Structures are given as structure tokens and as C-alpha cells.
Amino acid sequence: MATLAEPTQRKHRSRIAQFFANQRNWMPYIFVAPFFITFAIFQLYPLLRSVGMSFQESVGYTGKWEWVGIANYVEIFTDDENFGVAVKNFVLFAAGSLITEIPFAIALALMLSSRTLKGRGLFRTLFFVPSVLPGVLMGLVGVWFFSEARGLANALVVALGGERIKWLSLREYILPNMLTIAFWQWMGNHAVFILAGIGGIDTSVIEAATIDGATTWQRVRYIVLPLLRPVLAFVAITVVTGSLRNYDIPAVIFTGTGGAGMGGPAGEGWFFLPYITDAAFNRFRMGYATAIGWVVFAIAIVVTGFQLRLFQFGEAAE
Amino acid sequence: MTANMVNNTTLGDSRQPQKRVKIGYLRRQRILLTTFAVVISVIFLWPFFVIVGTSLNKIDAPMNPLLPWPKAFTFELYEKAFSPDYHFHNYIWNTVWVVTVIAVLSTFASALAGYALAKLQFPGRKVLFGIIVVIMLLPTETMLVSQFVVLRDLKLVNSFWGIILPAVGGGAFGIFLMRQFMLQVPTEMLEAGRMDGCSEFGLFSRIVTPVMKGPILVLATMSVRGAWNSLLWPQIVLSETSKQLLMPAIVRLRSLTVADPYALHIATAVGIMSALVPLVFYMYSQRFFVTALAGALKG
Numbered sequence: 001m002a003t004l005a006e007p008t009q010r011k012h013r014s015r016i017a018q019f020f021a022n023q024r025n026w027m028p029y030i031f032v033a034p035f036f037i038t039f040a041i042f043q044l045y046p047l048l049r050s051v052g053m054s055f056q057e058s059v060g061y062t063g064k065w066e067w068v069g070i071a072n073y074v075e076i077f078t079d080d081e082n083f084g085v086a087v088k089n090f091v092l093f094a095a096g097s098l099i100t101e102i103p104f105a106i107a108l109a110l111m112l113s114s115r116t117l118k119g120r121g122l123f124r125t126l127f128f129v130p131s132v133l134p135g136v137l138m139g140l141v142g143v144w145f146f147s148e149a150r151g152l153a154n155a156l157v158v159a160l161g162g163e164r165i166k167w168l169s170l171r172e173y174i175l176p177n178m179l180t181i182a183f184w185q186w187m188g189n190h191a192v193f194i195l196a197g198i199g200g201i202d203t204s205v206i207e208a209a210t211i212d213g214a215t216t217w218q219r220v221r222y223i224v225l226p227l228l229r230p231v232l233a234f235v236a237i238t239v240v241t242g243s244l245r246n247y248d249i250p251a252v253i254f255t256g257t258g259g260a261g262m263g264g265p266a267g268e269g270w271f272f273l274p275y276i277t278d279a280a281f282n283r284f285r286m287g288y289a290t291a292i293g294w295v296v297f298a299i300a301i302v303v304t305g306f307q308l309r310l311f312q313f314g315e316a317a318e
Numbered sequence: 319m320t321a322n323m324v325n326n327t328t329l330g331d332s333r334q335p336q337k338r339v340k341i342g343y344l345r346r347q348r349i350l351l352t353t354f355a356v357v358i359s360v361i362f363l364w365p366f367f368v369i370v371g372t373s374l375n376k377i378d379a380p381m382n383p384l385l386p387w388p389k390a391f392t393f394e395l396y397e398k399a400f401s402p403d404y405h406f407h408n409y410i411w412n413t414v415w416v417v418t419v420i421a422v423l424s425t426f427a428s429a430l431a432g433y434a435l436a437k438l439q440f441p442g443r444k445v446l447f448g449i450i451v452v453i454m455l456l457p458t459e460t461m462l463v464s465q466f467v468v469l470r471d472l473k474l475v476n477s478f479w480g481i482i483l484p485a486v487g488g489g490a491f492g493i494f495l496m497r498q499f500m501l502q503v504p505t506e507m508l509e510a511g512r513m514d515g516c517s518e519f520g521l522f523s524r525i526v527t528p529v530m531k532g533p534i535l536v537l538a539t540m541s542v543r544g545a546w547n548s549l550l551w552p553q554i555v556l557s558e559t560s561k562q563l564l565m566p567a568i569v570r571l572r573s574l575t576v577a578d579p580y581a582l583h584i585a586t587a588v589g590i591m592s593a594l595v596p597l598v599f600y601m602y603s604q605r606f607f608v609t610a611l612a613g614a615l616k617g
Contacts, residue, residue: 027438027519028434029440031430032431032434032446034423034430034486035431035487035488035489036487037487038483038486039487039490041468042465042469042483043453043458043461046461046467046468047464050464111355116347116351117352117355118348118352123359125601126362128607129597129600132543133593133596133597134592134593135549136547136549136592137590140568140572140589141365141369143582144372147383150380184365244457248550251553252572255572272460273550276462276463277462277553280462286467290463293464296457297460300457
């Protein structure tokens with residue numbers, strides 16, 4: 001590049017001028033600037049500000065705040081049954097989703113990867129589609145499916161000789177409903193990720209095993225699954241963080257069934273984001289909601305870190 | 319052209335090397351497996367068929383919930399959604415323009431940043447990429463209250479810009495994905511462009527973008543889907559009824575189920591219509607999706 005510059009002028013240039021003389025030096029910063037600027041204003045600054053907010057309480061909706069020390073955090077851990085409900089629901093929902101979605105997703109991915117199957121692309125699309133749909137629509141599908149009088153679930157129950165069940169208004173069905181909808185929405189999505197992972201496996205390894213007489217099951221168990229560890233880690237982390245962010249489905253299912261708002265039947269249906277939203281914008285306790293946000297933030301980091309460890313992600317990704 | 323990279327790996331047909339003798343067996347296996355796949359995908363999608371049928375049914379003629387066809391066919395619910403009582407055309411229009419602005423700008427910003435992080439040499443590149451990865455793993459939604467407070471201080475509450483501005487810079491995941499793809503752009507191509515006197519931005523717009531159409535389309539699809547489907551943030555930022563976006567409007571109508579016998583039905587019909595947007599984008603870009611996902615996972 002330097003050969004192009006005129007030798008006489010070059011000496012007099014300051015370093016700054018030199019830096020700006022070649023757009024190769026500064027253009028990259030312009031290219032990454034939009035993200036970092038919007039991130040700084042709308043995410044990082046609020047994040048820093050929320051540290052202080054969590055030790056304060058908002059005075060109604062006025063924009064005035066007063067310091068309350070650690071009272072918010074004390075309240076979360078000693079005097080808030082609903083937060084306890086949200087923690088319990090998160091744990092059960094995350095564990096339930098892992099148990100129900102991942103084995104089926106693996107099985108589906110194996111089936112979709114088989115050359116014996118015709119129309120693989122079409123099936124892949126069909127199973128992936130629910131995860132593209134709005135969460136709101138998935139919630140509505142759930143509302144209809146579990147409707148007491150007009151639902152498919154009860155029609156099946158009745159056809160099998162049972163009594164109609166009040167799926168949506170009894171607390172013991174909160175998690176089963178939620179897990180059913182989540183299964184619909186996400187299982188195919190996980191399967192496509194796993195399928196992509198299977199595509200990345202070196203076929204010669206599998207062929208070698210086949211020649212050595214390994215059965216289908218042995219090949220899956222001892223070659224494919226271990227090689228899929230990074231993908232499975234990714235999927236598992238998606239499932240758990242997704243459970244942490246669960247909002248749309250409770251918002252659709254629980255509002256309109258009368259009374260309890262986003263807390264669900266008997267207030268047993270709280271999840272983190274509905275609860276934070278409710279505290280901040282229905283009860284106008286923004287400081288308290290922020291403190292809950294921090295506790296959930298901490299939970300998320302611990303859980304994700306634990307999962308990365310568990311799957312030895314660092315090692316798998318070199 | 320559905321035969322993507324994924325399909326070349328086989329797990330189920332171990333006896334293949336033995337050829338000819340087994341052709342009849344293979345064909346039978348193929349028919350069995352394909353039938354099985356058809357059956358489970360129909361079961362899997364059945365509730366969707368039923369809900370579409372429900373949205374085309376007169377509300378006072380309850381249909382058999384086991385079957386997807388309406389008992390008394392009508393477009394009434396869809397028509398009502400656009401009537402002055404429900405004015406969903408307003409919400410749809412709000413959403414269309416907000417989502418268009420977000421999708422165009424954020425896709426552009428993510429692609430540009432991903433390109434810079436993958437192909438350009440500059441001090442701080444590794445650090446910035448590290449920051450992107452960390453951001454990607456942080457659950458920033460938990461901070462929505464302070465985000466709202468900052469937005470209120472900026473006078474952006476109850477303004478569409480409160481939805482648009484935070485999103486236009488692109489997202490960490492989008493940038494990460496783009497960066498993984500941009501690594502494939504041959505450096506010699508860029509060098510050749512520079513030799514010919516192409517500006518840095520010209521390299522991106524004239525050399526990189528045409529090669530990266532597929533990935534950019536995937537990113538645009540994800541961005542449309544995210545903005546179009548989002549419920550929580552627009553619910554908080556736009557509380558004035560006339561300014562609502564589609565998803566919050568559907569949920570608000572659904573919450574009136576007890577007071578208005580049409581509420582849940584119309585909410586459902588609109589919900590089905592609203593699904594068409596992400597669906598169409600996905601269908602159009604889906605052939606790039608699997609490769610996109612595989613590429614992202616390699617990081």
C-alpha cells in the first residue's frame with residue numbers, strides 16, 4: 001500500500017492523519033459500531049443502572065425512587081411465595097422439557113438422516129415449522145387443545161371412556177400443559193439441530209464400524225451420540241435458557257381464564273418473566289422486580305456455566 | 319434440491335454394501351419407514367389442522383374437536399377481525415412497518431459486523447468477538463425493567479422507536495452466525511477488490527453480499543421472525559391501545575374471553591393469519607437453514 005503515497009508528503013503527516021488516511025484502519029470500527037452503540041445505550045447502561053435500582057424502590061409510577069438497602073433481596077428469599085413457585089416451575093419445566101424433548105429429537109433426527117426415508121426435506125420442514133410460529137399462536141393452540149368443552153384432549157379422554165378434565169383451571173395440570181405445548185413447539189427444532197450435527201460426522205467412522213460388524217444400535221450409542229456431544233450441549237442449553245425465558249405461553253394460557261392473571265390457577269403457574277413483569281408493571285414495584293431480575297440473571301449464569309462444564313464444551317470446540 | 323449435506327450420512331441401512339440381493343428388502347424398508355414418518359407427522363400436526371378448522375367454523379355450531387373440518391363453514395371470524403370493533407388492520411400495519419425497519423437495518427448491521435469480525439484485521443477484533451459471545455450467553459431479558467426505565471428517560475415509551483432503536487444494531491447471535499459464515503469468504507477475493515481500488519464498504523456490498531445471499535437471507539428470516547413474534551417487549555413499551563403491535567393485541571383480545579364470546583375465536587383467527595409471515599419467510603429461506611445451523615455449531 002505504502003508504495004502509492006508520495007514520499008515528500010509522508011514525512012509531515014501526523015500519526016493520526018496517517019491512521020485516517022487509509023480507510024482499512026478505521027472502517028472495521030465503523031462496521032461493528034451500530035451493534036456496540038445500541039448495545040451500550042439499550043442494554044449495557046440499563047444493566048449498570050439496574051444494580052442501583054435493585055437496592056431501591058420506585059415510588060408508584062412517578063419516576064421517584066428511594067433507597068431500601070438489601071430489603072428487596074431479603075424479601076425475595078424470605079417472604080415471597082410466588083418467587084418460590086417460579087423457581088420450582090422453572091426447575092420442573094426445564095427438567096421436564098429435557099426429558100421429553102431431547103430423546104424424541106434424537107430419534108427423529110436419526111430417522112430423518114436415514115437414506116432409506118423418502119422426502120426427508122419435506123419431513124424436516126414439517127417438524128421444524130412449529131418453532132417458527134409465534135409463541136402466541138402456540139399458546140392459542142394449547143388453549144383450544146386443552147379446552148374443557150371443545151378441546152381435542154378431552155375429546156380423546158371421552159372417547160376412551162373417561163370424564164372431562166378441567167385442564168386449564170386446575171393447578172396439577174399447569175406443567176403437563178406447558179410441557180405438551182413446549183414439546184410441540186421445540187422438539188422438531190432440536191431434531192433439526194441434531195440432524196445438522198449428524199451431517200457433520202465423518203461418514204468413514206460409521207462405515208468402518210459397520211464393516212467391523214457393529215449393529216445399528218451400537219453405532220448410535222458408541223459413535224454417533226458421543227460425537228454429537230457439542231450439539232446436544234447446545235440443544236440442552238437452549239432448552240434450559242428457553243425455560244428461563246418462558247413468557248408467551250403463560251401469558252396466553254393464563255390470561256382470560258379468569259382471575260389470577262399471569263399467575264395461573266391458584267397462583268401456582270408463575271414463571272420468571274411473567275412474575276418480573278407483573279411486579280414491575282401491575283404492582284409498580286420496579287426496584288423489587290429489578291432485584292428479582294438479578295437473582296434470575298445469577299441463576300441463568302450458574303446453570304449455563306454448569307452445563308458448559310458438564311458437556312465439556314471448551315474441549316469439544318477445541 | 320433438498321439433498322443437503324446432512325443427507326449423505328446414513329445410520330439406518332447397515333446392510334447396504336451387500337447390494338442387489340437386498341433390493342426388495344430395501345424397498346420394503348423404505349415404504350415402511352416413509353409410511354411411519356407420514357403417520358407421525360400427521361399426528362404431530364393434527365392439532366394445528368384442528369385449530370385452523372376451528373377458525374373457519376361458526377362459533378355457535380361446535381364442531382367435533384377430533385376432526386379438522388368445520389361444521390358450519392364461515393369466514394366471519396376473519397372478517398370481524400378487520401371490523402371497526404376489533405380493527406386488527408391497524409395492529410397489522412403497525413407491526414408490518416416496525417418489523418420491516420428492524421429486519422432491514424438489523425440484518426444489515428449484523429452482516430456488516432460479522433464480516434468485519436471475520437475478514438478484517440484490526441486491533442481489538444478478538445476482544446470484540448469475545449464480548450459478542452459473552453453477550454450471546456447472557457439472559458438480558460431479566461433486565462427488562464431497567465431497560466424500560468432507560469427508555470422512559472429517553473421519552474421512547476409509547477413510541478414505535480422504543481421498539482425499533484434498541485433492535486437496529488443487530489443482535490449478538492446474528493453477528494456470531496454471520497461471522498461464522500463470513501470466514502468462508504476467500505481473502506484473495508477481497509485483496510483483488512482492494513487492488514482494483516474498491517472501497518472497504520464497496521468490498522462488502524459488491525463482493526461479500528452477493529456470495530453470502532443465503533446466510534443473509536437466513537439472518538433476515540430470523541430477524542423477521544423475532545420481531546414479528548415478540549410479545550413481552552412491545553407489550554411493555556407500547557401500552558396505548560392504538561399503538562399496539564400484533565402479538566400484544568392478540569393476547570389482549572384473548573384476555574377478554576370471559577366478557578366477549580368472540581374474543582378467543584377472533585384472537586385465534588388472527589393468530590393463524592399472523593403465522594403466515596414467519597412461515598413464508600421460513601419456506602423461502604429454508605433450504606439454507608440446515609447449512610446455516612451446521613455452520614453456526616462449528617463455532
